[in-house]
Amino acid sequence: MNILVTGGAGFIGSNHVRMLIGKTDDRVVNLDLLTYAGNLENLTGIEDHPRYRFVKGDIRDADLVASLLAEESIDAVIHFAAESHVDRSLDAPGAFLDTNTRGTQVLLQCALKHELDCFVMVSTDEVYGSLDPHAPGFTEETPLAPNSPYAASKAAADLLCRAYHHTFGLDVRITRCSNNYGPYQFPEKLIPLMIANALEDRSLPVYGDGQQVRDWLHVSDHCRAIDLVLRQGRAGEVYNVGGRNEWANLDLVKRLLEILDKPESLIEFVKDRPGHDRRYAIVADKIRGELSWQPTFAFGDGLAQTVQWYLDNRNWWEKIRSGEYRAYYDSMYGDGGRYQGRS
Ligand code: NAD
Ligand code: TYD
Secondary structure (H helix, E strand, O other), rough: OOEEEEEOOOOHHHHHHHHHHHHHOOEEEEOOOOOOOOOOHHHOOOOOOEEEEEEEOOOOOHHHHHHHHHHHHOOEEEEEOOOOOHHHHHHHOOOOOOOHHHHHHHHHHHHHHOOOOOEEEEEHHHHHHHOOOOOOOEOOOOOOOOOHHHHHHHHHHHHHHHHHHHHHOOOOEEEEOOOHHHHOOOOHHHHHHHHHHHHOOOEEEEEOOOOEEEEEEHHHHHHHHHHHHHHHHOOOOEEEEOOOOOEEHHHHHHHHHHHHOOOOOHHEEEEEOOOOEEOOOOOOHHHHHOOOOOOOOHHHHHHHHHHHHHHEEEEEEEEHHHHHHHHHHHHHHHOOOOOOOOO
16 A cells, blocks of 8 residues: 555654554655654654655645645555644644644545545544543544634544545544553653653643543554554544543653652642643544454553653653753743743
8 A cells, every 4th residue: 555644753643654664565655844843853764764755745735745646646645744732722723723624624635636545534532622520431422522722623624524525425534542652752742741851850840730631542552543444444434542541640740750760849730721621531442343453552561661762762852852842841831931830
């Protein structure tokens, strides 16, 4: 198969490209704009592989997308490219609408014209909104109720995929996964941010009361789910992906400190994220039953492996944190920043 991966220089995309090159015979074309979150170092070691090509470009560029689909005889698109950080979407929502929603529509339109065999949309559980503490988890039938501009832009893209299938018959399959963790995650997201701060003996900013709950899944388990949906899933279907692994943020941060042998006194409670979703939890019975998917990583092992990866690859995240990311980090957490001071 010839596969176009969008956003393959980001966290999940790069893990997916590595899996495709390592474990399949597929040809992979990686289209990525290399925004602040895209990093070619995530793909070190495979850049010269004969079945791999990197193209720096924008999913919103219809001419570029159309020509790539044609010249590479693309059979399937796996669409990861997005603005992905909720906190950034609070400051600059426009970029999220433009990339996540309009960018997806451009890809769908090009896919339709090209008569693409299969389009896999990597959506998110955040499209469902927030759960009460004891409510049952999200199923594929849960109505969409996104709360942040990020989640709304992804929900709009997710629904455009549904519309292109329903109206035009395009083979679109949608995954909605819970929070991922693992190697190459950009250090603005909870787990890598906390690991990096702890290793530098800096404070660990926990939003609000730290009792928000997230359902964590190792990135390689998410990638296997996406691959199964591509090869064995059904057109027009939505598949929830999650590990039944709910953690309150504060408990998770304490667990990381324990693994790193750092004191809990590093924890600093800061002002809460506006509109902060209280709880996400995924019911993944459909993909478990229909595609025999199940997570392979026990959370304790996955977390230990991830911490070890950030210890072994200090150079990777130190470079990121010393660059442009610093200015962003300061604007969020520094003097006068959104999350400055205790709540
Ligand atoms: P990421 O921010 O690490 O990577 C996004 C990638 O997209 C970057 O390489 C960036 O350069 C690229 N990109 C951004 N705008 C682009 C554009 N206009 N054209 C081409 N490339 C562009 O994100 P991630 O965490 O790897 O998430 C990947 C996808 O998975 C996203 O669609 C996200 O919504 C979804 N998702 C993420 C999680 C999670 O926990 N991280 C969970 C469920 C779903
Ligand atoms: P994040 O990794 O941004 O993922 P998402 O918002 O998509 O779930 O955040 C995970 C949780 O951790 C979320 O409830 C917000 C919280 N959080 C903090 O408490 N402090 C932080 O510095 C960050 C980045 C997140």
